[in-house]
Ligand SMILES: O=C(O)CCC(=O)C(=O)O
């Protein structure tokens with residue numbers, strides 16, 4: 096007999112955290128590496144070179160000389176600071192590359208690995224810039240500035256021009272990945288390298304130690320929302336079913352939250368929002384990678400799925416609680432959490448007089464751990480399958496440092512919650528009434544043990 100604790104552990108272990116990056120090399124017809132650009136000093140003159148291992152240092156120096164110094168985004172401004180980013184950039188109107196990303200194998204290879212989608216997904220790759228990193232060039236750790244809520248990723252294509260160093264290092268959720276383009280492309284005349292990653296993944300370009308590292312960068316967008324499953328054995332089907340099996344076993348246990356409640360998942364990725372404007376529900380179709388797998392598993396089980404930001408009160412301040420303190424077992428103490436439908440930044444509120452839970456009492460959902468007695472009425476039982484991320488609110492550091500000035504969007508950490516009904520009626524009860532039933536308060540309050 097598996098105990099409830101074991102079932103919870105199995106559910107936790109069933110959440111697969113897939114890599115938020117995908118890299119490789121691909122062969123292209125050699126003429127795809129032909130490249131034309133306008134001279135900076137004299138834009139009516141254009142030059143031509145082939146961006147392969149035979150490109151000469153002189154020709155690459157000339158290309159570099161036609162670049163502008165790359166800036167990066169610090170809050171609302173684009174700034175130039177060579178202690179943060181040392182690279183050349185060329186805007187789209189200044190060059191013509193014979194490389195058409197849609198004629199390569201890059202998108203069909205990288206996108207499914209990254210998105211872990213069960214269905215086909217329309218994705219757009221928008222060419223953003225050409226960059227040249229000469230010897231000593233680098234770009235310190237940053238996240239890519241989101242252009243809009245549909246932008247999920249960035250793609251870097253590296254040409255086989257001779258270079259050493261300039262490794263791209265990506266870090267996320269305790270994992271690190273290094274891509275050494277100079278090494279994998281050495282000597283090639285018809286191979287390019289690519290790294291695609293979710294834009295909220297921290298990344299940096301280490302200093303180039305020799306030669307010229309020439310890249311094209313693309314912004315990746317979701318275009319139309321995905322519809323039904325259309326490719327049977329796509330990469331995430333196993334991940335989704337594994338999680339579904341584990342969650343069903345847990346929900347089938349009548350001792351688990353008998354009145355119904357919520358499952359919570361602290362999401363691994365951050366999402367771009369316009370503060371005060373973006374509705375969190377609009378982000379459900381644009382979840383990334385393993386976050387999308389969680390959403391798919393819960394929806395396929397018929398649970399009501401919603402995105403929330405979570406505020407936590409470190410201390411219990413409810414008078415109601417204090418009144419009955421002596422009647423409660425000591426383990427009833429826990430931080431109070433409030434789920435909200437909008438992203439807020441606690442630091443914008445300054446010093447607040449009340450608790451978060453009382454400030455947002457009307458619009459928020461108050462929750463209590465599934466194995467604890469509710470401290471207040473109208474509190475919903477909740478089990479965090481993946482712990483709540485310790486960041487609530489906006490990611491201040493990355494508002495400050497992006498690859499472009501902020502366009503009014505900021506990254507936020509969010510949680511996905513999935514509502515289930517009382518034992519015996521877990522799925523259909525919630526599926527019938529949909530997302531609104533995230534607020535299970537009436538069921539809970541009737542059983543509020545005081
Ligand atoms: O060149 C690379 O590998 C990454 C460049 C980058 O991070 C950027 O342009 O934002």
Ligand SMILES: [Fe+2]
Nearest residue numbers: 238239298498
């Ligand atoms: Fe970047």
